[in-house]
Amino acid sequence: xxxxAQPPPETLNPEGQPRKVGVELEFAGLLPLDTARLAQSLxxxxxxxxxxxxxxxxxxxxxxxxxxxxxxxxxPESNANEPEDSDWRRLKHDLDKAYRELLGDVVTGVVPxxxxxxxxxxxxxxxxxxxIDELRHHGAKGTDASLLYGFGLHLNPELPxxxxxxxxxxxxxWLLSADWIREQIRVDxxxxxxxxxxxxxxxxxxxxxDEHYAPDLDSLIDDYLADNxxxxxxxxxxxxxxxxxxxxxxxxxxxxxxxxxPTFHYRLPNAQLSDPEWGVVSEWNRWLEVxxxxxxxxxxxxxMAEYHARHAQPRWWQPLLNLMPGVRR
Numbered sequence: 001x002x003x004x005a006q007p008p009p010e011t012l013n014p015e016g017q018p019r020k021v022g023v024e025l026e027f028a029g030l031l032p033l034d035t036a037r038l039a040q041s042l043x044x045x046x047x048x049x050x051x052x053x054x055x056x057x058x059x060x061x062x063x064x065x066x067x068x069x070x071x072x073x074x075x076p077e078s079n080a081n082e083p084e085d086s087d088w089r090r091l092k093h094d095l096d097k098a099y100r101e102l103l104g105d106v107v108t109g110v111v112p113x114x115x116x117x118x119x120x121x122x123x124x125x126x127x128x129x130x131x132i133d134e135l136r137h138h139g140a141k142g143t144d145a146s147l148l149y150g151f152g153l154h155l156n157p158e159l160p161x162x163x164x165x166x167x168x169x170x171x172x173x174w175l176l177s178a179d180w181i182r183e184q185i186r187v188d189x190x191x192x193x194x195x196x197x198x199x200x201x202x203x204x205x206x207x208x209x210d211e212h213y214a215p216d217l218d219s220l221i222d223d224y225l226a227d228n229x230x231x232x233x234x235x236x237x238x239x240x241x242x243x244x245x246x247x248x249x250x251x252x253x254x255x256x257x258x259x260x261x262p263t264f265h266y267r268l269p270n271a272q273l274s275d276p277e278w279g280v281v282s283e284w285n286r287w288l289e290v291x292x293x294x295x296x297x298x299x300x301x302x303x304m305a306e307y308h309a310r311h312a313q314p315r316w317w318q319p320l321l322n323l324m325p326g327v328r329r
Contacts, residue, residue: 005125005281006288009295010160014262020119022156022263023128023280026070026112027271028149029141035113036067038134043127063118070114112151113140119158122284129279142273143188150190151271152197153283156263162244164217167237168208170264173294174235175205176303181268182234184286188270197234197267202311204228209304217244225250231258236265 013019030038036047036055045060054068117128143151159166178199191197204227207213215223221241229252231238242253242260252258266287272278293300 002126002129002277002279002281003285005123006285008122008157008160008288008291010291011122012160013158014161018121018123019158019160020121021125021158021284022119022154022261023115023117023125024154024156025115025117025132025271025280026151026153027135027140027142027273028112028145028151029139030113030135032067032069032113034138035115035135035140036065038138039065039067039115039131042130042134060118062120062124065118066114066116068114070112112149119156122157125280125284129281132273132279133276136273136276140273142271143191144270144272144274147190149271150188150194150196152191152267153269153271153280155266155269155280155283155287156239156261157266157287158263159240162262164215164220167217167240168213168215168220169297169300170290170294171235171237172209172304173290173300175200175209176300176307177290177293178234178268181286181289185269187268191270195230195232198230198232199234201227206308206312209307211301211304221245221248225252234266234268236267239263239265 008019011019032053032055033049036057039045039057040047043057043060043062043065045057045065048056048058050056050068054066057065057067115131120128141149143149159170182199187197207223207227221244224237224241228237229250231252238252238258239261240263241248242258243262245253246260248254269283269286293303
């Protein structure tokens, strides 16, 4: 029996509607089509086959699910630069499609299947745990099933407001909570070695957690990009900043890999499919520790002062940390 989703301290989004959460889950052991059929049996909708290993489940009550093998190499490419009626184009397309379908069959079990869920109201997240239970029952494998599996669960919670003060207090709360949450999750060793959810460097944490740091929105974005020119952060703010500043010139916000949305992109949790008590709700409830800190100004200020007192002065071992990739410094 899964626990219910706990309410966040701020329940509404900027439009006054219940906040929603996007969810992304990676796992092995089930093909995208089998996964899509399981989701359809629970949530209705209709299947749209985009390619052999890329399916959409459309028109559920929340919107569309994307389900695919998480590799660009197994999906057919478009040939937009060639004439529509070109025999050469059709031949290339058929050969490319056959090759990529075969490649997808071969790598299934190593390359994860990924489910990208539509935004779901926070109080309905428990319905996704029904899907996780079905995946588990049908043989889906999570992070701890193999040393090769660096699979994760990503949460994309809407913000309650999009001004710089709100973003800053949530970011500060994350930076002050991240070490504790890593200990609670016990992040898989394979995922720790992979770059996808690296912690923020201490230099940036000290800047943001300084009580005198009061940037406007553009300065907050530019400071973030100056110190975090990467998508590989445990709390990725690039989708949020791409939403807020769609014309920002930084390559990371213009390259097409970042999907603009008014959310945080929380990348840290493992995909613990071996644990029958684990699910989306358990990770959401853990994330709420960050939100409660963000909404408790006195405690947040105390924690910031403690952080600065502990880390602002250089230690004799600091040069050694600078030689160790992936370590907060």
